[in-house]
Amino acid sequence: MTASLAALAPTGGAKTRINDFSIQVATVNGSGSQTANSVLLRAIFQMGVLVSGKNLFPSNIAGLPTWFTIRASAKGYVARKASNEILILMNPETAKEDIANADAKALVIYDEPLQLDKLRDDLTFIPVPFQKLVTASCPEPKLHKLVKNMIYVGVASRLLGVDMEEVKKAIAKQLKSKAKAVEINQNAAIAGYDWAMENLPDQDHVKVVRDNKTQGLIIVDGNEACALGALFAGVTVVGWYPITPASSLVETFIEYAEEYRKDPKTGKSTVAIVQMEDELASAGVVLSAGWAGARAMTSTSGPGISLMSEFIGMGYYVEAPGVFFNVARTGPSTGLPTRTQQADVELCAKCSHGDTQHINLYPGTMEECFQFAYDAFDLAERFQTPIFVVTDLDLGMQNWSSKPFDYPAKPYDRGKVLNQQQLAQVQDWGRYKDVDDDGICYRSLPGTPGGKGAYFTRGSGHNAYAQYSEKPEDYVATVDRLKKKFETAKSHVPGPVFRNLGSAKGVLAFGSSDPAVIEAQDLLAQSGLKTDYLRLRALPFTAEIDAFVMEKKVVYLVEQNRDGQMANLFRETYPEHATKFKSVLHYDGYAIDAKCIVDQITAFEQK
Amino acid sequence: MTLTTTATPSAPTNKLGFTKQDYVGSKSTLCAGCGHDSITAQIINAAFESNIEGYRVAKYSGIGCSSKTPAYFLNQGWGFNSVHGRMPSIATGASLANRNLINIGVSGDGDSMSIGMGQFVHAVRRNIPMIYIIEDNGVYGLTKGQFSATADQGSHLKNGAVNDLPPIDPCTLAIELGCGFVARCFSGNPKQLNTILKAAFAYKGTVVLDIISPCVTFNNHDASTRSYKHVKDHDFPLHDLGFIQYSEVEDVEIPAGQTEVVTFPDGSKVAIKAIHEDYDPTDRFGAMKAIHESMAKGEFLTGLLYINPTHPPLPEVLNLVDEPLASLGESQLKPSAAVLDEIMQSLM
Ligand SMILES: Cc1ncc(C[n+]2csc(CCOP(=O)(O)OP(=O)(O)O)c2C)c(N)n1
Numbered sequence: 001m002t003a004s005l006a007a008l009a010p011t012g013g014a015k016t017r018i019n020d021f022s023i024q025v026a027t028v029n030g031s032g033s034q035t036a037n038s039v040l041l042r043a044i045f046q047m048g049v050l051v052s053g054k055n056l057f058p059s060n061i062a063g064l065p066t067w068f069t070i071r072a073s074a075k076g077y078v079a080r081k082a083s084n085e086i087l088i089l090m091n092p093e094t095a096k097e098d099i100a101n102a103d104a105k106a107l108v109i110y111d112e113p114l115q116l117d118k119l120r121d122d123l124t125f126i127p128v129p130f131q132k133l134v135t136a137s138c139p140e141p142k143l144h145k146l147v148k149n150m151i152y153v154g155v156a157s158r159l160l161g162v163d164m165e166e167v168k169k170a171i172a173k174q175l176k177s178k179a180k181a182v183e184i185n186q187n188a189a190i191a192g193y194d195w196a197m198e199n200l201p202d203q204d205h206v207k208v209v210r211d212n213k214t215q216g217l218i219i220v221d222g223n224e225a226c227a228l229g230a231l232f233a234g235v236t237v238v239g240w241y242p243i244t245p246a247s248s249l250v251e252t253f254i255e256y257a258e259e260y261r262k263d264p265k266t267g268k269s270t271v272a273i274v275q276m277e278d279e280l281a282s283a284g285v286v287l288s289a290g291w292a293g294a295r296a297m298t299s300t301s302g303p304g305i306s307l308m309s310e311f312i313g314m315g316y317y318v319e320a321p322g323v324f325f326n327v328a329r330t331g332p333s334t335g336l337p338t339r340t341q342q343a344d345v346e347l348c349a350k351c352s353h354g355d356t357q358h359i360n361l362y363p364g365t366m367e368e369c370f371q372f373a374y375d376a377f378d379l380a381e382r383f384q385t386p387i388f389v390v391t392d393l394d395l396g397m398q399n400w401s402s403k404p405f406d407y408p409a410k411p412y413d414r415g416k417v418l419n420q421q422q423l424a425q426v427q428d429w430g431r432y433k434d435v436d437d438d439g440i441c442y443r444s445l446p447g448t449p450g451g452k453g454a455y456f457t458r459g460s461g462h463n464a465y466a467q468y469s470e471k472p473e474d475y476v477a478t479v480d481r482l483k484k485k486f487e488t489a490k491s492h493v494p495g496p497v498f499r500n501l502g503s504a505k506g507v508l509a510f511g512s513s514d515p516a517v518i519e520a521q522d523l524l525a526q527s528g529l530k531t532d533y534l535r536l537r538a539l540p541f542t543a544e545i546d547a548f549v550m551e552k553k554v555v556y557l558v559e560q561n562r563d564g565q566m567a568n569l570f571r572e573t574y575p576e577h578a579t580k581f582k583s584v585l586h587y588d589g590y591a592i593d594a595k596c597i598v599d600q601i602t603a604f605e606q607k
Numbered sequence: 608m609t610l611t612t613t614a615t616p617s618a619p620t621n622k623l624g625f626t627k628q629d630y631v632g633s634k635s636t637l638c639a640g641c642g643h644d645s646i647t648a649q650i651i652n653a654a655f656e657s658n659i660e661g662y663r664v665a666k667y668s669g670i671g672c673s674s675k676t677p678a679y680f681l682n683q684g685w686g687f688n689s690v691h692g693r694m695p696s697i698a699t700g701a702s703l704a705n706r707n708l709i710n711i712g713v714s715g716d717g718d719s720m721s722i723g724m725g726q727f728v729h730a731v732r733r734n735i736p737m738i739y740i741i742e743d744n745g746v747y748g749l750t751k752g753q754f755s756a757t758a759d760q761g762s763h764l765k766n767g768a769v770n771d772l773p774p775i776d777p778c779t780l781a782i783e784l785g786c787g788f789v790a791r792c793f794s795g796n797p798k799q800l801n802t803i804l805k806a807a808f809a810y811k812g813t814v815v816l817d818i819i820s821p822c823v824t825f826n827n828h829d830a831s832t833r834s835y836k837h838v839k840d841h842d843f844p845l846h847d848l849g850f851i852q853y854s855e856v857e858d859v860e861i862p863a864g865q866t867e868v869v870t871f872p873d874g875s876k877v878a879i880k881a882i883h884e885d886y887d888p889t890d891r892f893g894a895m896k897a898i899h900e901s902m903a904k905g906e907f908l909t910g911l912l913y914i915n916p917t918h919p920p921l922p923e924v925l926n927l928v929d930e931p932l933a934s935l936g937e938s939q940l941k942p943s944a945a946v947l948d949e950i951m952q953s954l955m
């Protein structure tokens with residue numbers, strides 16, 4: 001036992017962090033660490049402990065540094081935690097910096113040859129002879145690099161008290177049916193575990209203790225949840241263009257479509273998926289397919305939305321349905337393409353030139369990613385307009401535990417579409433006539449037989465009969481009706497979710513900030529500041545939002561961008577309350593954490 | 608909306624019982640004498656003569672004088688005048704949503720060869736089932752006469768400006784991209800255009816028609832290489848064409864001898880009687896060579912430049928169900944609760 005290992009010795013249990021810690025693993029991108037990290041996360045999850053995982057990866061295929069954090073929380077907090085109790089350092093490039101940044105008292109598992117133990121004296125160092133262990137446990141030298149990471153899973157499991165049976169199960173699950181790979185990886189994990197058993201004393205600084213918090217839960221990412229929502233919503237045309245962090249939404253959809261969207265008799269496909277030449281073309285495909293009666297979608301990120309802007313304005317003005325997923329990343333420009341942000345709020349709220357307003361959905365949980373993706377297709381057809389489902393890299397690509405999704409039993413709403421018989425009965429049909437006085441008109445689909453219902457769609461000025469018009473009164477009537485339609489949407493979009501502790505002080509957030517806000521709300525309450533939390537889930541703002549804004553003395557508006565974009569929308573919508581909104585911001589590319597929210601709100605309160 | 612005109616009792620009808628008036632659209636608002644209007648007239652004629660079911664027609668366009676024309680024909684069909692240069696993606700989405708549609712895209716040389724070049728190239732590459740018409744006048748008509756990318760090198764604008772750059776030729780480009788039906792026509796040769804349009808209606812994939820269509824307002828002066836006079840003087844029709852729709856094949860006799868016959872999968876036939884030496888429109892490389900040689904001489908080789916009758920269009924490549932995707936209902940699209948359960952189990 002080296003000198004520093006003495007710090008591992010039991011402290012008597014009083015200060016043990018049970019099921020309450022963060023582990024950060026530093027590796028090299030492309031070294032296969034993703035599998036090892038997922039296994040460790042899953043094994044802890046299988047111990048009944050709530051965990052979340054965040055991959056901080058570079059925009060690179062292989063070679064650059066990458067970090068993965070696993071947070072376990074007995075209280076169920078799943079936001080990123082700013083401090084880490086355990087570090088696993090496998091990357092020589094970053095090891096020194098990782099040590100410099102480490103929180104005092106952290107346990108540091110590292111690759112022995114890195115010789116990190118002299119760098120600081122307030123950390124507990126655990127050098128592991130990874131190369132020796134991997135050579136002994138794995139007969140195939142060409143696999144050493146890949147399975148080396150599984151050794152730290154074994155070491156960490158032993159240190160934390162994670163049952164080796166759970167690790168083995170997690171490996172089998174992760175590698176599905178690849179029997180040989182399962183065996184090699186299990187052997188490596190066992191080698192790490194056994195080495196730790198022989199060489200490391202017990203410790204009780206940080207422990208995993210079996211719990212029952214994850215019974216019946218799933219682990220999923222938001223892109224998969226959205227893909228499943230679209231699958232059940234019956235999407236039939238997908239036009240897309242690859243971009244991180246949005247690609248895996250369509251890619252996962254493609255896998256599911258292979259299985260669940262083939263005609264059982266003919267083997268033919270009930271969905272057309274086309275990788276287009278760019279996002280402009282993707283937007284064109286979505287809107288024209290929607291115009292022709294299909295349920296259509298695309299998935300992209302900020303740069304793609306920018307390219308689509310002209311088409312999205314056209315979709316709004318000609319009233320063509322379509323679902324646009326924006327899995328947001330850190331902009332502007334290429335920005336930090338593998339980091340998260342909520343900085344496309346204003347872009348998606350008003351995408352395109354001219355006066356435009358769009359329905360936006362902001363899922364904040366995995367169940368909502370699924371449900372809102374499903375609902376988006378109904379909304380698109382009901383309102384005959386582009387619908388944005390705005391998530392971000394944090395929701396879209398990170399690992400989240402969730403309740404399994406409820407079956408969306410609600411039948412599809414295909415909106416106001418007139419078929420041949422209905423058209424035959426209508427006297428004086430006009431494509432843009434507001435017959436029901438809700439701003440939503442009746443449309444017909446190309447190819448409808450019977451000689452009635454054909455019309456000419458144009459992005460230029462038109463009247464209620466879809467005829468070309470430059471008359472001021474026709475133009476104003478059209479854009480005013482579109483505004484009325486947006487008003488109608490208020491009673492169709494998902495309303496907010498409240499977490500009220502009983503206070504005149506409000507906290508307002510949306511999307512992926514939710515877990516950090518919940519944790520911050522509890523921390524603030526512990527130090528004596530109660531708040532009422534409203535989580536916004538859609539644009540336009542519904543009546544409950546009006547009431548919240550009226551009622552609160554102050555509204556802390558938490559968002560992950562520099563400019564307080566959502567606060568801007570609020571100030572614009574509620575000008576007489578403009579001074580109530582105080583921006584709590586986080587925009588460095590990492591997912592928001594509770595501490596930054598607590599610090600900023602506390603500072604406001606002390607003013 | 609009702610049809611603009613009704614049949615007079617004496618007007619001849621086609622096999623569907625429609626008169627030619629049933630194929631017209633709204634009144635054109637283009638300049639009198641604009642080549643684009645002659646093309647509109649031939650689309651109306653060809654659709655009438657080909658017994659096209661108007662309700663199945665979807666018309667797409669970008670932005671430009673040319674892109675306005677879908678409003679001027681086939682009011683029985685649906686139209687989508689979209690944004691500048693993006694007509695091909697509009698045709699792509701709608702044709703995938705409903706594979707029963709008869710798709711006609713109208714674009715300009717500016718719309719397709721500059722801002723929309725990417726979409727043109729990829730629509731052709733994917734073989735979208737559509738007639739893709741480029742109404743080619745060498746200028747941007749709607750923005751008042753700037754050069755387009757098809758303008759000939761050294762040609763002059765009305766104000767004297769000279770085009771220093773070489774032109775892009777939509778036809779050789781389309782052949783290069785694997786297009787299975789490529790033709791060049793002249794709006795001033797209605798007979799040839801009519802026959803080619805009828806053949807185009809019978810074709811299953813992308814048909815690229817580059818139709819030289821003089822802009823009388825901005826590009827019809829003496830120093831222009833797209834004026835009526837210049838094009839008439841330099842038009843070299845390749846062949847006399849005849850088109851016989853599959854339903855009429857039995858009744859029409861094709862003369863033996865000089866005539867080459869290309870048969871479409873549905874049985875329709877194009878009869879080609881060569882004028883220009885021994886041009887073979889099924890020979891891709893030969894076609895490329897002949898077009899390049901004629902362009903070097905400043906001629907417009909017109910007619911059916913290249914044909915491959917069996918090139919599979921995108922809905923076939925994607926192996927889509929026969930029923931239009933837009934008509935599929937919830938029972939065909941929404942997986943069962945058991946499926947969701949199975950997926951949830953796999954994520955536990
Ligand atoms: C994004 C965008 N940029 C520019 C324009 C302006 N614009 C309208 S038509 C046109 C050119 C049309 O030329 P062409 O396609 O050759 O059609 P023509 O009028 O000659 O038939 C341009 C540049 C536009 N409508 N949209």
Ligand code: SF4
Pocket residue numbers: 637638640641642643672673744748749821822823824825
């Ligand atoms: S400007 Fe030229 S292209 Fe446009 S309508 Fe007039 S003649 Fe035709």
Ligand SMILES: [Mg+2]
Pocket residue numbers: 671715716717742743744745746747748755
């Ligand atoms: Mg032009």
